[in-house]
Amino acid sequence: SLSDALNIGSRDPVYEVVEVSSKGTVSTRKVHRRHLLKSSGLRPRDIRSVDPSLWLTNTMPSLLVRENAILLNLGSLRAIAMQDSVFIFNYNRRGGKAFIDDLLPRLNPKSMIGGGVVMPFELEVVEAALHSRIQHFEHRLMDLDPHVQDLLKVLPNRLTAAILEQLRICKQTLVELGSKAGALKQMLLDILEDSQEIRRLCIVGRNCILGRNSDVECTVPLEKQIAEEEEEEIEMLLENYLHRCESCHNQAERLLDSAREMEDSIAVNLSSRRLQVSRFELLLQVGTFCLAVGALVSGIFGMNLRSYLEEHVFAFWLTTGGIIFGAIVAFFLTYSYLRAKKIL
Amino acid sequence: SLSDALNIGSRDPVYEVVEVSSKGTVSTRKVHRRHLLKSSGLRPRDIRSVDPSLWLTNTMPSLLVRENAILLNLGSLRAIAMQDSVFIFNYNRRGGKAFIDDLLPRLNPKSMIGGGVVMPFELEVVEAALHSRIQHFEHRLMDLDPHVQDLLKVLPNRLTAAILEQLRICKQTLVELGSKAGALKQMLLDILEDSQEIRRLCIVGRNCILGRNSDVECTVPLEKQIAEEEEEEIEMLLENYLHRCESCHNQAERLLDSAREMEDSIAVNLSSRRLQVSRFELLLQVGTFCLAVGALVSGIFGMNLRSYLEEHVFAFWLTTGGIIFGAIVAFFLTYSYLRAKKIL
Amino acid sequence: SLSDALNIGSRDPVYEVVEVSSKGTVSTRKVHRRHLLKSSGLRPRDIRSVDPSLWLTNTMPSLLVRENAILLNLGSLRAIAMQDSVFIFNYNRRGGKAFIDDLLPRLNPKSMIGGGVVMPFELEVVEAALHSRIQHFEHRLMDLDPHVQDLLKVLPNRLTAAILEQLRICKQTLVELGSKAGALKQMLLDILEDSQEIRRLCIVGRNCILGRNSDVECTVPLEKQIAEEEEEEIEMLLENYLHRCESCHNQAERLLDSAREMEDSIAVNLSSRRLQVSRFELLLQVGTFCLAVGALVSGIFGMNLRSYLEEHVFAFWLTTGGIIFGAIVAFFLTYSYLRAKKIL
């Protein structure tokens, strides 16, 4: 606690946030860090996880439940949900916008179909956040899947640079997507395994305390009952999102595995084709070498120097025949040598 | 709950399903989502896991047990089992057909051999679904196994493009098969580890409730006893399918590992053969270079320019000898240099 | 139960088995599946795990303890151990033969040294099966280990195709061996972790029942005591085989890792040698190119066309000098360019 004060307290940063009230009104505000801490009862180090200025080092998704507030950090969405309003930090980034689009209809009483039990505002916020995040994963995956499948079908026959580049980009996107979905899945698993955390989620903003032996103690007995009923509801809700998140994660991993295997196979394929090209090149070089020997002989006889063979009849035909015959014999000798050595 | 309504409730999709009643009659029906929810007592978000329109994002197999229905999502089979009938969603896909073929004989009382205890309809459905799914894996594996074994035997000696392509396709199939069998195995493990889930499976459609401390409480005492006896039966049944699924998974992984190792070895093999080809090419190029020096000399003497050597006796033989001797000496000098440097 | 009947019951396969009685007599028999089920009290689906006709899909080792029989599936050994005899299914395969060779001496009372407590027949069968299986692993490993060590020593200096092929074959064998030892290890671990399973193993063929809270209840109090004493004995026996199996598994993995690292290093080694060859080739091609320029010049002057330079004194020497000087200068310019660009 002291340390936080020392590190950050000297400066009092101002966050530009969008505030969505529980009645659905949206407004842009500037909040002083100091003020935020006071009003929400949070500790300085809690803020770290949603502070947009630290976005490089708090990339792990987190859902922190504190006494009067829930801190949400889901990728590009950073928000603090309180009893009556939610503060969204980097609301201009995709995550923030998708979240607001998802949250607003939930707050509109008209859109309720049937008189379902209304969830407390904080939980609506949490669900909207999870929903918008996972839907984002699903949409990206739905875009990627057919693209990757196409690539896998096309690739073995069309190994152009452009298609390899597309495969590379798909792989990078899948690595990123799989890693994000995996982190979110881990976060949901951690919450579900920690029954205290879920209970804390139930009593956020209520006059209840979580006792030593993780029993809920409320001032109003009715509230305790509601909290207990809500617990199961929240668990099923989180399990549902966990399952969707796992689906995304697995699908991304599966596509990535396929793409990796494909790349490995392509590498071997290219290697085998290069070997074929090299072997034909070698064949040609054997031929060229033999021709070069012949050319040297003919060049020697073409020198303006007297060999005193010039006048002999048939010298031309003998030499020519010798050159051609020698080149062909040399070629086939080398060729059969290379075959025997299994180089060709 | 509210959120589901908001997202999906505005439209009321109609599902085309095949209904198989517990008496074995098969009929095609159109079911309104709204109607389905009402009749089965399911929540909107439960339907997600079997909704065929979302097949890209709910690829993870799941078996959800609700109060009056069991939701099955096993790859291409999506079904809802209720007390008297089962709805199969994408019945035209392979999974749906195999399931119906597997289920129908079970419902035919004539085919019963010996008066074994008849399982409740829902459990017959679950078993038929698991059985048809795992048999599908086993059949694919039985097709693949000899093919891969053949490839592994043939490959080191016949590295043609066609055979490499076959290896690639086998690997892709194995990746997919292994991933699907692994997901199914995980699902079965999760159910087996969660004794509550198995108990819920026992009391589906019975007048029993699963109490707080996961004890079964029934209105009819006899039913409780049957449920308890069934519990063990279900566990053994699931364990049996788990074992078969694990067998498939392991076998697929083993074949995939073998294929991967083979590909790695082929890559090194090709690399070493390319080196051999390159080294012989180098040898030929050294030869060609030496011949080219000789050819240049002979070419120079072949120019129509006066060197005043033309008339010297033996100039021809001296030059010719010098060219040939020089080329051979240069070749062997370079050759021994390359040997010393271990390049050749 | 019903399902099994439906799937398999219509046909009644006949298994050819070797029966070894507890007195050591060996006989070949044909057993009807139906008869086998009746006499052993097994369920149809239990038989699956030892059915030799399904050997492709039940490759996972398993040791199933049922009321009156123990079903063994250890690779190529499939057997059912009952109170007085053991049925071995595919007795012609290596696993079955080794098992019989291991089992028979145990049944011969003469070979007992000191009056050690004689284990029940079923447990002797289980131990003989585990022993013959693990000894098989150990023998294969003892054959492979020196071979792999030799290869690893020889390889960096002798990268011939034959040696690479040997490395490949070793790797494939190690993958297979490691995977099989790993599966057996997992099976033993699973049994050791499940105290119920061990207790069931103790009371096989005795008039004892495993109660709800996994207490042993026997009709004869003495039997209970013996069973309890046996429990610890069995645990230590299984732990011993587990340790040997783990040793095999680890050793196989270690050798495989070494072989993989070796292959990776060879790939880089070959790559670096190919680069060296390529660089020398490039050097020669630069030389050949320069000679070709010279040859072209000399060829031009060798044309039977008049350049009117023919008669000029020193034209020959000037041109010759120019050709040689130009070729050398061009060579060194290119050479230093390539050095500067770090291509050579």
Added chain:
Amino acid sequence: SLSDALNIGSRDPVYEVVEVSSKGTVSTRKVHRRHLLKSSGLRPRDIRSVDPSLWLTNTMPSLLVRENAILLNLGSLRAIAMQDSVFIFNYNRRGGKAFIDDLLPRLNPKSMIGGGVVMPFELEVVEAALHSRIQHFEHRLMDLDPHVQDLLKVLPNRLTAAILEQLRICKQTLVELGSKAGALKQMLLDILEDSQEIRRLCIVGRNCILGRNSDVECTVPLEKQIAEEEEEEIEMLLENYLHRCESCHNQAERLLDSAREMEDSIAVNLSSRRLQVSRFELLLQVGTFCLAVGALVSGIFGMNLRSYLEEHVFAFWLTTGGIIFGAIVAFFLTYSYLRAKKIL
């Protein structure tokens, strides 16, 4: 205990340490090992983990809580925290300096904002150590992240040696960073899972004992209460640092994965481009071979030997036409052969 004495006791090394007292005074001292053991009540083998002379073999971070001292080994920071002072061993290395810079302001009562509860000195030391270490990770990651992102964007188009070298260096740094962050994360997890360890951390330097059943027993009842309150505080503090450490670890792994995938893709990319180059080379060599045949023919007719064709009219044109036509035909025959064989 005896062994330690035997191994190290004969020599009495002197450590040069920086001592920071709880009042904030910094002084350099030389401490005899023997004296240190006496004053701190530590055992010889405890010292091992912070002994700077063993820095190669105690690279694993550790936080050992002993009765009167806490031993800290966090990478390049080795320190012993006691009730009134902390000894920093290799204070000249980066870790030691960053730690002192982080610790000193915490000890300055003026810098306290608001009258927060002051933590005991040892805990301030632990927090300062963790904080300085994790901040070091975060800073390195913040430096690396944009650099790697830039590389990943630039790479596919600019495959120069310099950029590949940069990628290599980034990868090495990420491997190191990921491994260090992972080890620290594991250490924090181990502490958090071990409730005894945390309790021991609470009562360091107090007159309390940790009883058999891990209950805290204090001589002064008030101290027990404080210790219990502190426990939760420490847990939250450690969880906070764990979360930051996990963030670093995951981010480093993610970047490393991206870089690895990139390198794999580059390898395939390079392979495919080499194939293209080779194929064009092959094309040229086919051409050169055909020209060489022609050149040989023309060379043969250029020999100073009589072919008695010299005088024939059109012999020149016939031969020339034959050479050119033959070369072109040979080229296209070979070319179509290679296309049919899919080599070109």
Added chain:
Amino acid sequence: SLSDALNIGSRDPVYEVVEVSSKGTVSTRKVHRRHLLKSSGLRPRDIRSVDPSLWLTNTMPSLLVRENAILLNLGSLRAIAMQDSVFIFNYNRRGGKAFIDDLLPRLNPKSMIGGGVVMPFELEVVEAALHSRIQHFEHRLMDLDPHVQDLLKVLPNRLTAAILEQLRICKQTLVELGSKAGALKQMLLDILEDSQEIRRLCIVGRNCILGRNSDVECTVPLEKQIAEEEEEEIEMLLENYLHRCESCHNQAERLLDSAREMEDSIAVNLSSRRLQVSRFELLLQVGTFCLAVGALVSGIFGMNLRSYLEEHVFAFWLTTGGIIFGAIVAFFLTYSYLRAKKIL
């Protein structure tokens, strides 16, 4: 038990051992297996784990605690510790020698500094064994670490075969070291997790029994107290060695990871350099091809055949110009084609 007798009992091997008594006397002895079993109260199958003749199949380190003896198998050290003496099996191998060197000073009462509690002889043996083994790991790591660091610094710039070979050897050593340290770590973890095993270690050679509910029961009450005090001491001792062993393991893995990443990077580096070489080769071949066309033309005009152009003024200059111009134009056309196709 029976099985052991059957397999090994028929032969009675004689082991050559070094016996170190608790008073520090060292003597070489030959022990009959049968005698050893009798005197130590061990079972035949226990001996397996230390039998030097089986060193290929019992490579996993193990520490077996039996009633009157502790069996130690730590790599090349195989020993049986009894109440008054320890038998060392393959005492000529490095492990055995280091162990004796480590053990002897501990038995010398003079070397005790301060009157520390003397540990029982068996525990001194266990500690000496662990200490000598882990120190061996640490020394090898201290030798390897700077060597690998040097290689990693030198490598990117000096890719010679000798340095690659050194990297390969380092990797092989690290694989082996990491695997051995990992196995030892696992063994220590297993012991630490099994509180029964530690208790058994405490009461070795005492008149105590480990009861059913793993309580220690001694005939002399004092011994029970001592055993309980020792328990904590042993746990801390094992934890200390575990920590050192983990340090070694992690450091070896980290170095291996760095070396692997380095090798991957080198492969890409080599690949990119080969591409550069290939591209320059291609450039030269384009040039050579153009020159060859020119040379063919000049060769054609050099034939001793009449073209009737011989006498034309300017024919020479026209042809020469045509050849040179044509070659240059062809070169640049091909060059720009290759650039456009991104091959060059």
